[in-house]
Amino acid sequence: MLQFTINLLIMASIAAIVASSLNLLIGYTGVFSIAHAIFYGVGAYATALVSLHWGSSLLLALVVALVSSGVLSVLLALPAARVTGEYFVVVSLAFALVASTVFAQWTPVTGGPAGLVGISRATLFGIGLNSNESYLVLSLALLALVTVILYVLIRHTPLGRSLQALRDDPLAAQALGKNPFRLRLTAVVISAALASTGGVVYAGYIAFVNADGFGEQGGVLFMAMVILGGAGTLSGPIIGAFFITLFPALLEFADLPSQAKGPLEQIIYGAALVLLMLVRPSGIAGIFSALSPGHWRRARAVAGADAGRQPVTGVPVPGEYTPTGGAA
Amino acid sequence: MTSPMLELTGVKKSFGGNHVIPGLDLTLNAGEVTALIGPNGAGKTTIFNLITGFLRPDEGQVVYKGENLHGVTPEGIFRKGLVRTFQEVRVFGGITVLENVLVGREHGFRSWRATKRNTAAAMETLQLVGLDRKVHVMARDLSYAEQKFLSLARVLASDAELLLLDEPTSGLDGRSLDLVTALIPRLHEMGRTVLIIEHNLDVVRSIAERIVFLESGRVIATGTGDELFARQDLADIYFGGGVQ
Numbered sequence: 001m002l003q004f005t006i007n008l009l010i011m012a013s014i015a016a017i018v019a020s021s022l023n024l025l026i027g028y029t030g031v032f033s034i035a036h037a038i039f040y041g042v043g044a045y046a047t048a049l050v051s052l053h054w055g056s057s058l059l060l061a062l063v064v065a066l067v068s069s070g071v072l073s074v075l076l077a078l079p080a081a082r083v084t085g086e087y088f089v090v091v092s093l094a095f096a097l098v099a100s101t102v103f104a105q106w107t108p109v110t111g112g113p114a115g116l117v118g119i120s121r122a123t124l125f126g127i128g129l130n131s132n133e134s135y136l137v138l139s140l141a142l143l144a145l146v147t148v149i150l151y152v153l154i155r156h157t158p159l160g161r162s163l164q165a166l167r168d169d170p171l172a173a174q175a176l177g178k179n180p181f182r183l184r185l186t187a188v189v190i191s192a193a194l195a196s197t198g199g200v201v202y203a204g205y206i207a208f209v210n211a212d213g214f215g216e217q218g219g220v221l222f223m224a225m226v227i228l229g230g231a232g233t234l235s236g237p238i239i240g241a242f243f244i245t246l247f248p249a250l251l252e253f254a255d256l257p258s259q260a261k262g263p264l265e266q267i268i269y270g271a272a273l274v275l276l277m278l279v280r281p282s283g284i285a286g287i288f289s290a291l292s293p294g295h296w297r298r299a300r301a302v303a304g305a306d307a308g309r310q311p312v313t314g315v316p317v318p319g320e321y322t323p324t325g326g327a328a
Numbered sequence: 329m330t331s332p333m334l335e336l337t338g339v340k341k342s343f344g345g346n347h348v349i350p351g352l353d354l355t356l357n358a359g360e361v362t363a364l365i366g367p368n369g370a371g372k373t374t375i376f377n378l379i380t381g382f383l384r385p386d387e388g389q390v391v392y393k394g395e396n397l398h399g400v401t402p403e404g405i406f407r408k409g410l411v412r413t414f415q416e417v418r419v420f421g422g423i424t425v426l427e428n429v430l431v432g433r434e435h436g437f438r439s440w441r442a443t444k445r446n447t448a449a450a451m452e453t454l455q456l457v458g459l460d461r462k463v464h465v466m467a468r469d470l471s472y473a474e475q476k477f478l479s480l481a482r483v484l485a486s487d488a489e490l491l492l493l494d495e496p497t498s499g500l501d502g503r504s505l506d507l508v509t510a511l512i513p514r515l516h517e518m519g520r521t522v523l524i525i526e527h528n529l530d531v532v533r534s535i536a537e538r539i540v541f542l543e544s545g546r547v548i549a550t551g552t553g554d555e556l557f558a559r560q561d562l563a564d565i566y567f568g569g570g571v572q
Contacts, residue, residue, distance in 0.1 A: 158430070158435075169418045172418035174406075177407050178403055
């Protein structure tokens with residue numbers, strides 16, 4: 001039971017890393033990409049290849065994964081970042097289809113449909129991460145690191161502010177000197193690089209990599225995690241990833257008729273998702289946010305200070321002006 | 329004698345068969361406050377879009393400080409020193425009031441080192457428009473009037489020399505109108521050049537040094553408020569002949 005729980009938590013943490021990185025696009029840049037699982041896959045394949053050819057160093061695997069996914073993401077972003085909305089979705093879908101075919105068919109590199117086996121557990125500063133517990137710590141630590149990186153980027157950098165401005169109003173952002181193409185390109189590269197770190201943990205933990213889960217289906221699943229949890233919040237994708245990973249496992253414990261267990265689980269799972277989106281479109285994080293004391297503090301801040309607005313100090317209103325309203 | 333800052337020469341723009349700007353010549357002098365007025369459909373906002381790169385002229389040229397702006401993107405035009413507001417409120421709702429203003433001041437890697445200076449400048453501007461007590465409020469939570477002021481604050485806080493303000497007083501109550509009307513001469517004192525589209529003729533009369541009257545995309549009169557508002561023919565065009 002303990003190992004089962006640890007396994008679930010590791011998989012949920014990995015999913016949370018990928019979903020959080022995707023949130024940089026969906027939640028903070030306003031770009032909906034179905035291609036994101038590719039970069040998770042690139043991280044996994046990069047780790048597998050590093051492990052099979054150069055050894056089990058975690059840091060080397062991370063560097064190779066970050067660089068390769070970053071470079072590959074430019075290929076997606078160059079055509080896709082010129083378009084927005086549903087057009088970006090279509091371009092990313094095409095990219096996901098091509099990439100999943102490459103993963104499955106480029107046998108000399110990816111092992112083809114059979115995948116790559118014999119990936120060893122990673123070592124960090126000479127210490128082997130051989131137990132599942134050590135991988136749980138690694139996945140949680142990496143999730144924390146990705147979250148901190150995103151927090152700093154979004155809340156404390158000009159780039160983060162510019163991305164959110166672009167998300168909220170591309171025209172107004174352009175009028176204030178923001179280049180939409182360059183900003184989207186930057187966001188895609190950063191989010192792809194961060195997603196690949198999830199693949200690094202995954203490949204080392206499972207010790208096997210094939211194309212499953214790195215195509216458009218995986219992309220849709222990660223998108224669901226972001227939206228369900230709450231796009232545009234740091235906690236939302238983490239909550240969404242844990243919910244989507246853990247909820248089917250929790251249903252295993254429900255007392256369902258054995259012959260219909262599989263389909264019933266799917267129906268309950270789907271109905272729960274639909275219900276949640278209907279009741280709380282801002283995601284699960286929106287529920288927590290509405291219940292938190294901070295929500296009421298913010299509400300008071302909005303309500304307050306109206307009386308503070310005064311005409312510009314020291315500048316007299318021109319004498320001939322009388323506020324009689326507009327002519328048109 | 330003031331020097332020309334912006335010159336539009338022979339500018340034409342059509343949408344399908346509709347010649348919105350059939351041929352426009354317009355000059356703005358540095359440091360002046362100029363108002364563009366005219367009835368609805370006169371092409372005022374189209375002219376803003378042509379100047380700021382959101383539309384490209386079919387013919388003619390837009391020259392800013394001697395440089396032809398043909399083919400320059402809106403963000404490129406901002407970097408040359410022109411900034412605009414929009415007729416509708418366009419704030420970045422998902423970030424705070426302060427962050428909205430910072431967006432207009434932060435460009436390139438140098439801005440990473442200048443956050444403190446940019447924040448101080450942003451705070452000063454927010455104080456000017458009376459939003460200094462709401463700096464950490466999400467822009468989407470502001471009232472309509474406050475969002476209008478935030479739009480103004482963003483362009484004021486930028487380092488742009490030429491400000492294009494598209495109906496900054498529309499939808500504002502009397503007190504807010506006072507604030508905007510007092511603010512624009514202040515910009516003038518700061519050496520900014522202002523081109524403003526405004527329907528409120530009281531505001532236009534009180535702030536504009538020069539008024540350009542447009543009809544159907546053509547300049548049909550230019551002058552001071554006293555000169556233009558005395559002309560019955562312009563009043564007839566503006567009010568459709570129904571108001572004296």
